[in-house]
Amino acid sequence: MITTSGLTKVYRSRGREVTALDGVDLHVREGEVYGVIGQSGAGKSSLIRCVNLLERPTAGTVTVAGQDLTALAGRGPRAGKELRRARSRIGMVFQHFNLLSSRTVRDNVELPLEILGKSGKERSRRALELLDLVGLADKAGAYPAQLSGGQKQRVGIARALAGDPKVLLSDEATSALDPETTRSILQLLRDLNRQLGLTVLLITHEMDVVKSICDSAALMERGRIVESGTVSELLATPGSQLAAALFPVGGDATGENRTVVDVTFHGEAATQPVISQLSRTYNIDISILGAAIDTVGGLQVGRMRIELPGRYEDNVVPIGFLREQGLQIDVVGDDKPVLVKEGAEL
Amino acid sequence: MQPLLSQACWDTLYMVGWSTLIAVVGGLPLGILLVLTDKGGLVQNVVANKLIGQIVNIARSMPFIILMVALMSFTRWVTGTTIGREAAIVPLAIGAIPFFARLVETAVREVDGGLVEAVQSMGGNTWTVVRKVLVPESLPSLISSTTTTVVALIGYSAMAGTVGAGGLGDIAIRYGYQRFESQLMWITVAILAVVISVIQFAGDLAARSLHRRGGRSGPAPRLRLLKAKEPAPAEVGKVA
Numbered sequence: 209m210i211t212t213s214g215l216t217k218v219y220r221s222r223g224r225e226v227t228a229l230d231g232v233d234l235h236v237r238e239g240e241v242y243g244v245i246g247q248s249g250a251g252k253s254s255l256i257r258c259v260n261l262l263e264r265p266t267a268g269t270v271t272v273a274g275q276d277l278t279a280l281a282g283r284g285p286r287a288g289k290e291l292r293r294a295r296s297r298i299g300m301v302f303q304h305f306n307l308l309s310s311r312t313v314r315d316n317v318e319l320p321l322e323i324l325g326k327s328g329k330e331r332s333r334r335a336l337e338l339l340d341l342v343g344l345a346d347k348a349g350a351y352p353a354q355l356s357g358g359q360k361q362r363v364g365i366a367r368a369l370a371g372d373p374k375v376l377l378s379d380e381a382t383s384a385l386d387p388e389t390t391r392s393i394l395q396l397l398r399d400l401n402r403q404l405g406l407t408v409l410l411i412t413h414e415m416d417v418v419k420s421i422c423d424s425a426a427l428m429e430r431g432r433i434v435e436s437g438t439v440s441e442l443l444a445t446p447g448s449q450l451a452a453a454l455f456p457v458g459g460d461a462t463g464e465n466r467t468v469v470d471v472t473f474h475g476e477a478a479t480q481p482v483i484s485q486l487s488r489t490y491n492i493d494i495s496i497l498g499a500a501i502d503t504v505g506g507l508q509v510g511r512m513r514i515e516l517p518g519r520y521e522d523n524v525v526p527i528g529f530l531r532e533q534g535l536q537i538d539v540v541g542d543d544k545p546v547l548v549k550e551g552a553e554l
Numbered sequence: 555m556q557p558l559l560s561q562a563c564w565d566t567l568y569m570v571g572w573s574t575l576i577a578v579v580g581g582l583p584l585g586i587l588l589v590l591t592d593k594g595g596l597v598q599n600v601v602a603n604k605l606i607g608q609i610v611n612i613a614r615s616m617p618f619i620i621l622m623v624a625l626m627s628f629t630r631w632v633t634g635t636t637i638g639r640e641a642a643i644v645p646l647a648i649g650a651i652p653f654f655a656r657l658v659e660t661a662v663r664e665v666d667g668g669l670v671e672a673v674q675s676m677g678g679n680t681w682t683v684v685r686k687v688l689v690p691e692s693l694p695s696l697i698s699s700t701t702t703t704v705v706a707l708i709g710y711s712a713m714a715g716t717v718g719a720g721g722l723g724d725i726a727i728r729y730g731y732q733r734f735e736s737q738l739m740w741i742t743v744a745i746l747a748v749v750i751s752v753i754q755f756a757g758d759l760a761a762r763s764l765h766r767r768g769g770r771s772g773p774a775p776r777l778r779l780l781k782a783k784e785p786a787p788a789e790v791g792k793v794a
Contacts, residue, residue, distance in 0.1 A: 296677030
């Protein structure tokens with residue numbers, strides 16, 4: 209649904225060049241919720257703004273719903289008619305809501321319809337319908353200043369949906385909201401994704417956002433995508449930073465001469481009594497340092513951190529046994545990259 | 555004395571009224587253009603921006619009485635005369651256009667860039683941005699700017715007496731100063747003070763009522779005190 213290839217954005221100011229995007233290849237499938245996560249300055253904002261060409265990429269192409277937007281852009285900085293029409297089919301919600309303070313909630317939702325040239329009757333019918341969809345039908349006549357943050361974002365979402373988009377871009381939509389409101393807004397986005405078949409591309413710095421609603425995710429660092437894939441692919445990737453951050457387990461080795469192993473199981477493997485099999489087969493004592501079962505991206509996933517006596521060299525065979533059972537094994541050691549801590553802002 | 559003063563009042567309001575109208579019509583687009591053509595603006599054009607900026611600066615730096623004399627041939631071309639109320643309106647309006655344009659520029663610059671981005675993301679063009687965002691969102695400031703312009707024009711209009719346009723300032727100078735009728739002078743000063751107060755009050759009221767309706771800060775502090783018992787909006791609209 210959204211494909212970028214070789215997307216590059218270089219900002220030039222006073223002779224200095226800053227590369228915000230460095231050859232980003234992104235592929236968002238139709239109907240999925242795709243999260244791009246990264247630290248501030250990683251290039252997330254530039255990326256999402258390049259998708260509807262609010263920012264002109266320096267190089268590379270952007271294709272949305274089969275339409276090459278970069279080809280529509282033309283030479284000058286101003287957007288031509290074709291590009292503007294394409295933009296109207298891509299909804300966008302913003303971190304700071306960006307509602308017009310001089311208009312009522314309903315008039316804010318009508319704005320994109322005005323731009324599309326719809327008649328007054330049709331506009332108000334559609335606006336009320338959308339406000340009903342986001343649960344704010346009773347606030348139609350209020351001004352944005354009279355709403356709470358979560359309500360404002362609901363209006364922002366209703367507005368973004370006014371032009372019947374197939375794609376919704378979400379620019380840190382929940383970053384200005386408290387945790388509870390964040391959950392309700394994410395739930396709304398998830399519902400809209402399912403009900404309307406809406407493809408959602410969101411950028412965020414909060415791992416929880418990815419964890420609760422994304423089907424796929426990408427990790428951005430210094431203008432590049434360093435990891436990407438569906439959540440289950442990521443969880444199945446040994447040493448994946450995103451997987452570790454999405455689903456962290458804690459626990460340190462109890463002493464020297466121990467091997468600490470992270471065991472991740474999803475799907476069928478989750479039901480097998482592998483740990484007791486391992487213990488019986490090799491006659492070793494296993495301590496469990498930490499374990500959790502959670503739903504990540506709609507998948508039931510378990511992860512366990514276990515400790516085996518002896519060094520890694522002594523445990524090659526038991527670890528091989530675990531791998532044979534279709535489990536994903538990450539040996540935790542000093543030489544491993546530092547895993548992203550739970551809840552930490554990436 | 556009374557018909558003299560009422561005629562003067564009328565003359566002042568007539569001149570100021572028309573010149574304000576022309577200043578707004580001319581200064582609003584000019585001020586918006588100053589923002590749009592600026593670096594990073596929607597229709598960035600550094601040359602045009604510098605040019606407009608320079609013209610505005612030159613026009614603003616000229617003392618009004620000089621401007622009035624300098625514009626005489628233009629005034630004659632427009633109104634057919636260089637004497638009287640109509641003739642005074644031309645330099646008043648031309649003096650006020652750059653003044654108002656700078657105020658508009660400041661007001662429009664205050665509009666959050668995120669709103670512009672939002673309208674662009676909906677497929678709006680530059681004209682849509684101007685019409686739907688820049689002007690309505692800066693309206694309270696634009697009204698305040700208009701009030702400031704009206705008050706400044708009342709001041710300028712005192713000099714319009716030199717081209718026989720009449721008005722309160724003219725009465726104060728000719729009767730009060732030149733004929734030593736200080737009582738008449740004080741009366742005109744008092745009338746001017748009242749007129750300016752009323753205009754300022756009306757302007758503030760209009761700006762504030764718009765701001766209260768849509769403003770980011772919600773009701774004015776005094777009103778909030780009165781409504782203290784109402785729950786805050788965040789609590790009313792707890793999102794499910």
